[in-house]
Amino acid sequence: METTERLHAHHPDYQPVFILGEMRELGTQEDKEHIGLAEFLLPYIQSGVPLFLVGGAMHRIVKPRLESAAEGLTLGRVSAYRNYEELGEALRTYVIEHKKQ
16 A cells, blocks of 8 residues: 555556456465455555456455445445456546546
């Protein structure tokens, strides 16, 4: 979080965006690692950083965990996609919608 705040202080027009792909752990570690990732990301989305996730476990574990933890709070966009093709389309739309004039 400190790095994005420092970057924003030097570049006020900078809008960080997090793009995270499937980690592909197997067995009992999959849930544990993805839950840990969701906990790590929570302060970023609470500060308004948009988050784009891709992959089954990201969709099934991380997104619901973030939405549940941040319920009722103003937070950054949390979107999850099943594959990189869907992600690419969403990112194109996001960039067009947020392009500085």
